[in-house]
Amino acid sequence: MAKGEIVLGCLAPHPPHVVYAENPEQNEAFSEGGWETLRWGYNRLARKLKTIDYDAMVIFTPHWQTYIGTHFLGLPEFKSKSVDPVFPNIFRFNYDISVDVDLAEKMCEVAGESGIVTKMMRNPDFRIDYGTITSCHMLNPEWDKPLVTISSNRNAHYYSPEVMNEQAGALGLACAKAIEDSGKRVVLISSHSLSHRHFVTESPLPEDMSREHIYNHSQYVWDMKLVDMMRGGKMREVIDIMPEYTEQTIAETEAGGLTWMMSAMGYPDYSAEIYGYQSVIGTGNLIAAWDPMEATREIVL
Amino acid sequence: MTEPDILFGVYCPPHPQPLLSPEASEGYGNLRDAYETCRKRIEESEADLILVYSTTWPSIIGHQIQAHPEPEWVHVDDDFHFLGSMPYKFRIDVEFAEAFRDAAEARGLQSRTVAYDGFPIDTGSVVALKLLNPENRIPACIVSSNMYANRAETIVLGKSARDAIQGQGKKAVVVVVSSLSNRMFTEHIDPAEDRIHSAKDDEWNRKILEFFDDGRLEDLSQLSREIHGQIRVQKVVAYKPAWWMSATMGQHNNYTGEVLAYEALHGSGGAVVMLTPSSETVGDKEFDEDDVEHYHGDRGVLDKGAL
Numbered sequence: 172m173a174k175g176e177i178v179l180g181c182l183a184p185h186p187p188h189v190v191y192a193e194n195p196e197q198n199e200a201f202s203e204g205g206w207e208t209l210r211w212g213y214n215r216l217a218r219k220l221k222t223i224d225y226d227a228m229v230i231f232t233p234h235w236q237t238y239i240g241t242h243f244l245g246l247p248e249f250k251s252k253s254v255d256p257v258f259p260n261i262f263r264f265n266y267d268i269s270v271d272v273d274l275a276e277k278m279c280e281v282a283g284e285s286g287i288v289t290k291m292m293r294n295p296d297f298r299i300d301y302g303t304i305t306s307c308h309m310l311n312p313e314w315d316k317p318l319v320t321i322s323s324n325r326n327a328h329y330y331s332p333e334v335m336n337e338q339a340g341a342l343g344l345a346c347a348k349a350i351e352d353s354g355k356r357v358v359l360i361s362s363h364s365l366s367h368r369h370f371v372t373e374s375p376l377p378e379d380m381s382r383e384h385i386y387n388h389s390q391y392v393w394d395m396k397l398v399d400m401m402r403g404g405k406m407r408e409v410i411d412i413m414p415e416y417t418e419q420t421i422a423e424t425e426a427g428g429l430t431w432m433m434s435a436m437g438y439p440d441y442s443a444e445i446y447g448y449q450s451v452i453g454t455g456n457l458i459a460a461w462d463p464m465e466a467t468r469e470i471v472l
Numbered sequence: 473m474t475e476p477d478i479l480f481g482v483y484c485p486p487h488p489q490p491l492l493s494p495e496a497s498e499g500y501g502n503l504r505d506a507y508e509t510c511r512k513r514i515e516e517s518e519a520d521l522i523l524v525y526s527t528t529w530p531s532i533i534g535h536q537i538q539a540h541p542e543p544e545w546v547h548v549d550d551d552f553h554f555l556g557s558m559p560y561k562f563r564i565d566v567e568f569a570e571a572f573r574d575a576a577e578a579r580g581l582q583s584r585t586v587a588y589d590g591f592p593i594d595t596g597s598v599v600a601l602k603l604l605n606p607e608n609r610i611p612a613c614i615v616s617s618n619m620y621a622n623r624a625e626t627i628v629l630g631k632s633a634r635d636a637i638q639g640q641g642k643k644a645v646v647v648v649v650s651s652l653s654n655r656m657f658t659e660h661i662d663p664a665e666d667r668i669h670s671a672k673d674d675e676w677n678r679k680i681l682e683f684f685d686d687g688r689l690e691d692l693s694q695l696s697r698e699i700h701g702q703i704r705v706q707k708v709v710a711y712k713p714a715w716w717m718s719a720t721m722g723q724h725n726n727y728t729g730e731v732l733a734y735e736a737l738h739g740s741g742g743a744v745v746m747l748t749p750s751s752e753t754v755g756d757k758e759f760d761e762d763d764v765e766h767y768h769g770d771r772g773v774l775d776k777g778a779l
Contacts, residue, residue, distance in 0.1 A: 237551050238656050239738070252590040257532045259588045288659050296546045296557040298592065322550070328707045329658060369532045371620055372582050452532075 172354040177347065177463065178225050180359045180432045180439075181216065184423075184456035185234070185305035187255045187262035189213065192378060195312065199263040205378030212447025212458040213309040215471065219460070220310055220358065222467075227271040227317045228310070229278075229346065230360040233426035234302035235322040238329065240288030241342060242322040243275040246295055255301045261377055264304050271317040277353050278319065282345035287338070292322075306362040316358075321346075323426035332414035332425060339427030340410070343434025350435075359435060361428035365397060366390035366420035366455035373452065386453035393420045394448065394455040401443035401459055406433045420455070436461055445472045476638035478749065479517050481646040481721050482510050482604065483684065483713070485742030486528045486596025489663070491603055492555040496663035499735030506732035506744035507603040513746065514604055514645055521565055521642040522605055522612040523633060525716050526649040528596035530708070531616035534582025535629055538614040539569035540591060549595045558598050565611035568640055572613065575635040579628050580767035596649035604647065617716075619708050623696070626712045628767040630719025637720075646720050650713040652677040652734075652741030653703035661738065669739035676703045677741040681734055684745045686754050687727030693718035694759050703741075717747075723763065726753040 190198055192205040235242070247270055255262035276291065283289045303320045321342075326335040350357045368386040385391045393416055400409045410430050417425045424430070433439070439461045446458035462468040484507065489496065494504035514522065529536070544561040569585050576583035597614045605612060615633070618625065637644045653673035668674040680699065683692045692699075692714040700711035721727075728750040734743040 235550055239551050239658060239660060242551075242553075254588055254590045254592055256529070256592050256594070259586050259591050263588060263590065290554070290660070292553050294548050294553040294557060297548045297553055324658075325707070328705050329655065369620075371532060371534055371618065373533045 175350040175353045175355045175357065177350060177359055177436055178223055178356050179220070180436050180461040181310060181361070182429065182457060182459040183306035183310055183360050183362050184364045184458065185302040185362045186364065186451035186454065186456060187258050187301050187305050188377065188451050190264065190305050190308055191261035195308065197265045200261045202261070202378045205380055206449055206451060208447045208449040209456055209458060216446045216458060216460055217310050217312065224356060225316065225358050226355040227274055227319060228307060228358045228360055229274070229319040229321065230303050230306060230362055231321045231323060231428040231431050232300055232302040232362045233323045233423055233428065234300035235320065237322040237324050240290055241282060241324045242290045242292045243279045244270045244320045245272055245275055245291035245293045246270060247272050249297070249299050251298055253299055253301050253304050262301055264301070266299055266304055268299060268314060269317045271319050274349070274353050274355060275319045278346050278349040281349040281352070282342055285341060285345045287342055287345060302362045306360050310360065323428065326427065327417065327425040332417045335425065335427050336410065336413050336430050339430035340434040343431040346431070347435040359432045361432040363423035363426060363428050364454040364456045365394045365422055365424070367423040368421050368453055370453040383450055385450040385455055390420050390455055394457065398445060398448060398457060402445060404440045404442045406440070407438040409433070410438065436463065441468065444469050447472065474638070476634050477643045478637065478721050479519055479643055479645055480513070480746055480748040481648065481717055483648045483650065483717065483743065483745040484600055485651045485737055486526065486599060486649045487651070487737040487740070487742060488549050488552050488555055488558065488595055488599055489737055491558065491599045493663065497666055499666060500663065502733045503735050503742055503744060509732055510744060510746060511604050511606070515609065517645065518643050519610050519645045521568055521637070521644040522610050522647055523644050524597050524600055524612060524614045524647045524649060525617065525713065526594055526596040526614060527617050527713060528649065529594040529614065529616040530619045532619060534584060535576055535618055536616040537569045537572050537583065537585045538564055538593065539566050539585035540564055540587040541566050543591060543593055545590060545593065547593065547595065547598050558602065560593065560598050560602060562601055563608040563611045565613050568636060568642065569613050571640055572615065572633060572636040575639065576629060576632040579632050579765070580769070581625065581628060581632065600647055600649045617712060621712065622710050623715055623761070624764040625767050626715040627719040627764050630716040631765065633720045646717065648713045648717045651737065652680055652743055654705050654740045657739040666736040666738060668736045668741055673703050673741060677734065677743070681731045681743060684747065685729045685731050687729040687747060687750060688725045688754055689714070689718045689721060689727055689747055690723045690725050690756060693723065721747065722749065724753065725756055726750050728752070
């Protein structure tokens, strides 16, 4: 069996607003659009994914929060409705997803062997979080690839962003080994915003783009610092400053997703593909990808 | 003006073990028995509303209030999914929910009702309502805990609840769903060996329970910042339940407190406490923080001075 490999890593933010704005048939709410910079970036990255041969998507989500270890979805099918507890007015999504249980079990096993506390989630009534659904829908609206969803263990809450960085890095190494052992070609998805301070009010029409801007300039400057480093292929340095960045911007990187993905990909020293940056209800959202194949790597923006 | 008719308050933990696995340890069983005592008291009371403030329902856009007349789903906890599913169907007092929203807005808060099929009611609310009001004999209402809200906003939210109870002439039982210390073990444990995560957490929990036992609710409210720093995992900006409970029930120490159970829940501190308004008091103290009546939003200090 050939060794498995990571064929692409995607930073894919999950504000439900982008799904709402797309008006897919699965979502009950209807919009007049909005957040085009992000949506068009997502559309372009989705087109790139269509050109890549892969077996499964593995997504690390901040909205399945666990405090007792790292959990993995462990049943082949989940079909239900996901309603965003914060933005129920815009996201009520009927989903029908398949899971690559073999790959999930392999990741759980290898992570466990490396000393990480793990658990398979096998309750059929479990509801899939809106982070997983938003990122996966925007990257693959056809939903024709199986997923593995990994919960985010909240080390930053219990200990510190430094501990989060170490633990998420170890999980990334374990997942990379599991992928290699599986013989599968896998797309990794780190599902989160960058800076993550929200406005606590919402305009009467959520998609009113005249009201949308970053929460404050400090958040913007920090986000751009990270984008510049990503363009420069400095992912080791990005992860090194992650604790400082996370604390300064209340960033959603606190969940560990970017650290997990960069660790699994060996901290790329090549340029990230930048697909778009835009604020959503004050938070900073970047769509980016890391393509290990130099021949297909692009300068997008 | 007459005072709102708040019959008593219940402080109880959000974890699912007392509902799903009370037999797994003596402690979980004790908590379940304490819930049962509260259930009977509620049943025997003349309450026509159970108002729940849940720390496991975080909100961002202001304060959300459940207003679906019969929310129904099968809930599964993110961490404790292996303990089983929690099917629920509740009876919500929609008229009260709307009055609560209006009262919150009248005091300057951003607030909205939510009434969507499949809305994910949180673990804490599900556990509390299933154990305290299993037959839905009394209509309920649930309010979220805004993740950015601090003292002023939370106290004003409590006063809004009080306004709505008074305005509607309800006889209310106030339920706060929150652990005491909230640090859980980060490994899977044998429930029979469950204990409070650290001696420090245990000591603080017992101090808090002394206050509850003495009926010193407002004193606890004033201690909230200290409690947050000492025994709360820093997930949100502040420990808010005592602020909300005191502002809703009445900001004083005139209560009869009953600590019905105190046990570990995967390392965190779980207590079931009842507080009944009383004429007896341990006395009120002078405090140096303003009592807030109206929420004016962010103060915009960054815009007012040169940096």
